[in-house]
Amino acid sequence: MPKKVDHQKRKIQIAETTWKVIVEEGIEQATVRKIAQASDFSVGAVRHYFASQSELLHFSMELVSERVMQRAKERKFSKEQNPLEFVTEGICEILPVDEERKIEMEVWLAFSAKVLVDKTLQELSNKVYQDIHQGLKNVVQALQLFEIAKKELDLGLEVNRLHAIVDGMAMHHLLNPExxxxxxxxxxxxxxxxxxxx
Amino acid sequence: MPKKVDHQKRKIQIAETTWKVIVEEGIEQATVRKIAQASDFSVGAVRHYFASQSELLHFSMELVSERVMQRAKERKFSKEQNPLEFVTEGICEILPVDEERKIEMEVWLAFSAKVLVDKTLQELSNKVYQDIHQGLKNVVQALQLFEIAKKELDLGLEVNRLHAIVDGMAMHHLLNPExxxxxxxxxxxxxxxxxxxx
DNA sequence: TTTAATTTAATACAGTTGTACTAAATTAAG
DNA sequence: CTTAATTTAGTACAACTGTATTAAATTAAA
Structure with a gap:
């Protein structure tokens, strides 16, 4: 009998507006009022979908990782393709190579700074670190299986290095694009x- | 005739307390009141040394870079030393290898997230990027001069890579120390x- | 001791914050 | 059309914010 709204879609819509506010004004300006206004809802409406501000922010951070993971899973390797190219493009899913990925990374950076003092975000940060680390490990191993990469590499250290390069470059490009x-x-x-x- | 206080020392003292607040509670909790209380000054006293909160924060960020730069400048190479060891230790001045450096990096990360939306911090961020980049360039060139490093390296790309590794690893260790x-x-x-x- | 500039403390103010609460609006089903 | 649960809007409140102002305290020099 009541009006039926797709809760999940609404939450995602509000979370994406939260990204927008964070990118434009910083995470400390991501207030309930501002997010409500930016997403054309009343404060009460936003509060109806998120019980608290921290729940909203946590959901918004989670959405970043879900988007990246989703893209990574969708990638399929075709036999005709150059494996090195395939791998390079895969890594570029994380790097801020276009506006969409830039926004995600900026939001992620804002949240990362919060991780240091917010225990409830640490679990998510660790999970994403693990996931990306595993993904990059698969990349290096795949290159070895194709007999493209050197066999004598120290896999653990090599993955640490690649992971650091990716995140380090992402940060450098975000902060110093020129x-x-x-x-x-x-x-x-x-x-x-x-x-x-x- | 008046009481004479070393202004610079006071400002540094307050800035270091600001670091403490940022590390313990996050940059959004670095309010004038909290910093005053943590440094055992009144709000009026803090305001006497910093005309505004943003001036205080800017000074606190600047102090981080000055500390790192100071340590880098103090380093001297002695002929008996192993050049590779010397270089490694130099790079460890930036990495969060101990509590002091960890604090500096955490504060720097908090400010870096602010750089994206605070134009007045961008200049400082760019300057530090340049300085560290130049320092790492000197490192690679020094290794080449000592005929330790390969001669055929692409210097520009090699420095980009090293820089990304350093900052990427610093971030990874801060956020996921275990x-x-x-x-x-x-x-x-x-x-x-x-x-x-x- | 007197003097005067620096330093400090306390208070006030207007604006913003997260959250709670209430009543109204909406709309799908009966 | 009625009904009733969901959704929305608006308001209120206590706490906190940066900043300004004012008067008091401090202390080195005369």
């Missing part, structure tokens, strides 16, 4: 990947 | 440096 351009970022990734090839 | 330990961080640095040797 000094470390998108093109430099991609060139540096290619340079590194080539360095572990046979 | 999953990416201090020892792994140092081992990964050594592994990378070895990889560019002849």
């Amino acid at each position: 000094q470390f351009t998108r093109e430099e970022m991609i060139a540096t990734l290619n340079y590194h990947l080539k360095s572990i090839l046979q | 999953q990416f330990t201090r020892e792994e961080m140092i081992a990964t640095l050594n592994y990378h440096l070895k990889s560019i040797l002849q």
Whole structure:
């Protein structure tokens, strides 16, 4: 008998508006009132979908990781493709190579700074670290299976290194886009990947 | 005739208390009142040394970079020393290898997230990026001069890569200290440096 | 001791915050 | 059309915010 709204869709809609506010004004300006206004809801409506502000923020952070993971899962390798290219493109799913990915990374950075003092976000941060680490491990192993990458690599250290390069470059490009351009970022990734090839 | 207080020392003292508040409660809790209370001053006293909150925060961020730069400048190379060791230890001045450096990096991360939406912090962020980039460039060139590192390296890309590794690892260790330990961080640095040797 | 500039403390104010609460609006089913 | 649960809007409140103002305290020099 009542009006039926897709709760999940509404939550996602509000979370994406939260991203927008965070990107434009910073996470400390991501107040309930501002998010409500930006998403054309009343404060009461937002509160109807999220019991508290921290629940809203947690959901918004989770949505970032879900989007990245979703894209990663959708990727399929076709036999005709160059494996190195395939791997490079896969890593570019994480890097801020376009506006969409830039927004996700900016939001993620804002939340990451919060992780240090917010225990409830640590679990999510750790999970995402693990997931990406595993993904990159698969990348290196795949290159070895294809007999493209060197066999004598120390897998653990190699993955640590690649993971640090990816996140380090992402941060550098976000914070200093003129000094470390998108093109430099991609060139540096290619340079590194080539360095572990046979 | 008046009481004479060393202004600079007071400002540094208050800025270090600001670090403490940021590390313990996050940058959004770095309010004038809290910083005053934590540093055993009245709000009026703090305001006497900093005309506004943003001036205080800017000074506190600047102090982080000054500390790191100061340590870097103090380092002297003695002929008996192993150049690779010297370089490794130099890079560890930036990495969060001990409590002091951890605090500095945590504060820096908190400010970095603010850089994206605070134009007045961007200049400082860019300057520090440049300084560290130049420092790491000197490192790679020094290793080449000593005929330790490969000559055929692409200097620009190599420095980009090293810089990303350093900051990426710093972030990973801060956010996930159990999953990416201090020892792994140092081992990964050594592994990378070895990889560019002849 | 007197003097005067620096330093400190306390209070006030207007604005914002998260959250709670209530009543109204909406709308799908009977 | 009625009904009733969901959804929305608006308001209220106590706490906290940055900043301004004012008067008091401090203390080195005359």
